[in-house]
Amino acid sequence: MKFLEDIATGEIDELGSHVFTAEDIKRFASAFDPQPFHLDEAAAEESHFGGLVASGWHTGAVFMQLWTGYCRRRDEEMAARGEAVARFGPSPGFRNMRWLKPVRAGDVLTYRTEATATRPSASRPGWGLLSIAVTATNQAGELVFAFDGTVFLERRPG
Amino acid sequence: MKFLEDIATGEIDELGSHVFTAEDIKRFASAFDPQPFHLDEAAAEESHFGGLVASGWHTGAVFMQLWTGYCRRRDEEMAARGEAVARFGPSPGFRNMRWLKPVRAGDVLTYRTEATATRPSASRPGWGLLSIAVTATNQAGELVFAFDGTVFLERRPG
Numbered sequence: 001m002k003f004l005e006d007i008a009t010g011e012i013d014e015l016g017s018h019v020f021t022a023e024d025i026k027r028f029a030s031a032f033d034p035q036p037f038h039l040d041e042a043a044a045e046e047s048h049f050g051g052l053v054a055s056g057w058h059t060g061a062v063f064m065q066l067w068t069g070y071c072r073r074r075d076e077e078m079a080a081r082g083e084a085v086a087r088f089g090p091s092p093g094f095r096n097m098r099w100l101k102p103v104r105a106g107d108v109l110t111y112r113t114e115a116t117a118t119r120p121s122a123s124r125p126g127w128g129l130l131s132i133a134v135t136a137t138n139q140a141g142e143l144v145f146a147f148d149g150t151v152f153l154e155r156r157p158g
Numbered sequence: 159m160k161f162l163e164d165i166a167t168g169e170i171d172e173l174g175s176h177v178f179t180a181e182d183i184k185r186f187a188s189a190f191d192p193q194p195f196h197l198d199e200a201a202a203e204e205s206h207f208g209g210l211v212a213s214g215w216h217t218g219a220v221f222m223q224l225w226t227g228y229c230r231r232r233d234e235e236m237a238a239r240g241e242a243v244a245r246f247g248p249s250p251g252f253r254n255m256r257w258l259k260p261v262r263a264g265d266v267l268t269y270r271t272e273a274t275a276t277r278p279s280a281s282r283p284g285w286g287l288l289s290i291a292v293t294a295t296n297q298a299g300e301l302v303f304a305f306d307g308t309v310f311l312e313r314r315p316g
Contacts, residue, residue: 032219057222061190061215068192093256
């Protein structure tokens, strides 16, 4: 990650895309959210969704998967250029998590973050808090998932 | 689930407990949140956590696991007594998700919900919205995780 002071409000990071296969949807749901419309095509067709949909927790966990991968790649690029890399984490909490449209088998979700605020931490010297607006859109360009996240981020030393 | 009209504000459901083993913490993190303090004991000891901790998304997904299991068992009991069972889901969103304390390897979290509000749905005839305050406490009785959830729930027919 960049240091807190090096992030401008409005800055957007494109985290990449993820295909929600029927197999992935069922695997996650079997472990954590075994409701019929996440597990079984026939039962899902009978539900008000009219077909298999991903667990909302799955949609959220995939954000984390893409975000950590994005940050790792960027950290490696920064390190390769000889730049100092800021540490980040954990998150004290998220707000306003919204599942706006169903995520169906075969849907491709594209995730991005927008930096909405930075401020020094009162409790952790040398650290600050980065606020981000997280969104995921499907292949039709529809907003399907969003939340407001906050994460501890190291301040630029000195 | 009980029908919307049969749930009283303040009603508490004890969902049960879950042990976060080091193996489980690492398995979830490998798939969705591969940060060093979720994956590797030695790296975690060097982090500000001072030891292996669960991903926040893991703590959340375990709520869903326990809640769906609790609801299924209660539905079966209601059906065995000859009572009608209400359908529920999906959730339009959650608010105020807070990770208040680290969840460490070996921690036992106890999850509960409290009904905080019920109201008819404007968009789905025959359905309402149930609001719940979700909490998880560890074996020391400390509140470690909380959020405010909302879920669609069927209204009593007729």
